[in-house]
Amino acid sequence: MALSNFDRPSASPQSRIVFATGEKPVFGEGDQVRILSRSPVGHYRVPQYLRGKQGVIETVIEPAAVNNEEEAYGRNAGARRHYYRVAIPMTEIWPDYAGSIRDGLHIEIYETWLERRRDDRTF
Amino acid sequence: MTGHSDHDHRHDDHAEIVESAKPGYYEMMEIAIRELLIERKMFGANEIRQQIEVLDSRTPALGAKIVARAWINPIFKARLLANGRAACEEFGISFYDDTQLIVLENTDKVHNLIVCTLCSCYPRPVLGLPPDWYKQKPYRARAVIEPRAVLAEFGTHISDDVDVRVSDSTAMVRYLVLPMRPRGTEEYSEDELAALVTRDTMIGVVPVTVNARS
Numbered sequence: 001m002a003l004s005n006f007d008r009p010s011a012s013p014q015s016r017i018v019f020a021t022g023e024k025p026v027f028g029e030g031d032q033v034r035i036l037s038r039s040p041v042g043h044y045r046v047p048q049y050l051r052g053k054q055g056v057i058e059t060v061i062e063p064a065a066v067n068n069e070e071e072a073y074g075r076n077a078g079a080r081r082h083y084y085r086v087a088i089p090m091t092e093i094w095p096d097y098a099g100s101i102r103d104g105l106h107i108e109i110y111e112t113w114l115e116r117r118r119d120d121r122t123f
Numbered sequence: 124m125t126g127h128s129d130h131d132h133r134h135d136d137h138a139e140i141v142e143s144a145k146p147g148y149y150e151m152m153e154i155a156i157r158e159l160l161i162e163r164k165m166f167g168a169n170e171i172r173q174q175i176e177v178l179d180s181r182t183p184a185l186g187a188k189i190v191a192r193a194w195i196n197p198i199f200k201a202r203l204l205a206n207g208r209a210a211c212e213e214f215g216i217s218f219y220d221d222t223q224l225i226v227l228e229n230t231d232k233v234h235n236l237i238v239c240t241l242c243s244c245y246p247r248p249v250l251g252l253p254p255d256w257y258k259q260k261p262y263r264a265r266a267v268i269e270p271r272a273v274l275a276e277f278g279t280h281i282s283d284d285v286d287v288r289v290s291d292s293t294a295m296v297r298y299l300v301l302p303m304r305p306r307g308t309e310e311y312s313e314d315e316l317a318a319l320v321t322r323d324t325m326i327g328v329v330p331v332t333v334n335a336r337s
Contacts, residue, residue, distance in 0.1 A: 068294065094268060099287060
């Protein structure tokens with residue numbers, strides 16, 4: 001006899017709840033991303049040498065964290081988003097890199113600094 | 124010791140510790156901001172003193188204990204690699220600064236190196252204060268541009284079939300390298316293993332060796 005929905009130990013019993021913006025990570029492991037090359041005024045934790053570079057999401061860093069760049073100016077009001085550990089080949093950053101092509105740079109980047117990469121895009 | 128052989132040692136023959144140099148620009152700015160914040164009752168002088176005491180109580184010996192435990196206990200190691208901060212807290216090391224910790228395992232295929240190109244982010248809760256070279260620009264710039272050359276200057280030569288992974292810690296995640304356990308230490312106790320693990324091995328600039336300590 002089939003269990004009713006009420007009795008069934010479902011894998012996602014809370015499937016109908018709606019998540020707030022930023023509550024769930026936008027990117028997942030293996031996603032191809034580009035670090036934005038914005039240059040806003042202020043103190044930003046994304047080093048210049050990585051802006052505009054392409055990489056892959058290695059890990060979603062939990063838990064979601066406040067945007068400390070906004071927080072520093074009192075503009076955040078506690079909104080949280082995720083950091084991601086991003087893997088970037090050294091050869092992507094330095095075309096004449098001396099070392100193995102598998103050498104890489106790894107860094108945590110806040111969600112607002114990442115965009116999904118679409119390689120078929122033609123500009 | 125120099126210049127002391129021609130006269131008797133007395134208790135007062137050391138130079139008096141005085142601050143004769145004029146404070147620099149940033150030192151004066153720090154004093155001014157600190158005094159203003161205390162005056163405005165944002166925090167008290169005792170809270171600053173207490174935080175310095177917290178920082179000074181953290182040393183590489185804590186990180187070394189974590190590494191030794193991970194070497195002898197695979198279940199702890201799995202927890203440490205899954206969530207560095209939670210495993211350290213379970214070990215009794217508190218995280219007072221709201222940072223997360225990712226522990227990076229060195230293997231015969233991967234060598235990890237840690238840097239903070241923007242300033243001096245460092246796993247202070249488990250290692251204490253960073254060494255001066257870690258905070259200076261040559262290391263910070265070159266570790267991400269030519270890590271293999273930097274490692275070679277520390278005497279660490281990484282073969283081409285080993286991947287070098289540089290972690291640039293810049294925001295709210297800190298990194299700790301879990302170095303490889305050296306051969307010939309199978310009979311070592313946990314304490315003996317911890318004694319082999321130096322600060323620099325946990326930054327990733329050198330491997331752990333049995334003869335590292337004199």
